[in-house]
Amino acid sequence: MILIRNVRLVDAMGERGPLDVLIGEGRILSLEGGEAKQVVDGTGCFLAPGFLDLHAHLREPGEEVKEDLFSGLLAAVRGGYTDLVSMPNTSPPVDTPEAVRALREKAKALGLARLHPAAALTEKQEGKTLTPAGLLQEAGAVLLTDDGRTNEDAGVLAAGLLMAAVLGLPVAVHAEDAGLRRGGVMNDGALADLLGLPGNPPEAEAARIARDLEVLRYALRRSPATPRLHVQHLSTKRGLELVREAKRAGLPVTAEATPHHLTLTEEALRTFDPLFKVAPPLRTREDQEALLEGLLDGTLDAIATDHAPHTLAEKEKDLLRAPFGIPSLEVAFPLLYTELHLKRGFPLQRLVELFTDGPRRVLGLSPIHLEEGAEASLVLLSPKERPVDPARFASKARFSPWTGWRLGGWPVLTLVEGRIVHEALE
């Protein structure tokens, strides 16, 4: 039994407290205190449902030098995540029921965050032949995606949506038109021209989202079930507008945004530092403001990390040759708590929703409310500020574009089904 005393509660329904939360048998037993062996002082802190990340690259199997299930899932619980969807663009890609099952079993034995693997939509993620979705789902896959690559063949995506619809699985897309993107390493525009760097235009994202929404319309018209399309790491104002229009028209589409697109802009590339190299690229202030609007008005359903670890040696290459990606599992919540909530007044309740019920809805899971009887997969967040220090990361990627940023809202206790999986209480 654990008692968290004098703590404020926050979930998608709102804020309450302070209350004394008694936890035992994997559940919240009482919000009115009680006897417990372990007593935690929650004064000044708030307690939220455990976070769910829809988009993390844990690199296993095949690239364990960058990250593995242990380091990645430890990074997750340190970031307050109790549940995480791993991307299938590993080496080899996760495209068989055996591979999904192996990931699930290994992750379960680690006893950290709960792993919900995404499986490839097509064999080897080559965009040609669909994977056996029913068997993948039976093995534990919760999402189908060729993330890391774009789905060039609209017919294959349509067939994938039709197949997944019958199973109730969402299909997630990395929406970038490969032809328009070409060799772009940063946002296309005046700054890229000034720096002499190849640009990846916002139209590459918007054009692909527009196409994918038409593919969804087709699948919706042809399917007896409801196909669900999820747009990953949305980064542009125009892409956001397309998703907003589609939602208003009643299309079954959802979308996520990342911590880096919400807190950094293309201006960071002036340093030529490959730490800021990511796909889709960091965009303009105007795009970022549009994403913020989208978080508020429900166009965006979730904040997802796109945690993308690499070795420091790879990331220290010059900007043209370094790989794309930013690791962020351990800083995502404190970053947005500080930059959006504390500095800009973004509602805390909605921010927590974007880490909990929002991503849960994308997967078709029920919302979690902190009440007696609720599952005790929880995170305790402290307002105390400290700077980002990648040397302390559990992730193997011990570098960060946010190094030195002073943030509050750090997870100091993470529980999965009542079990402590991360503790950093003072």
Ligand SMILES: [Zn+2]
């Ligand atoms: Zn992607």
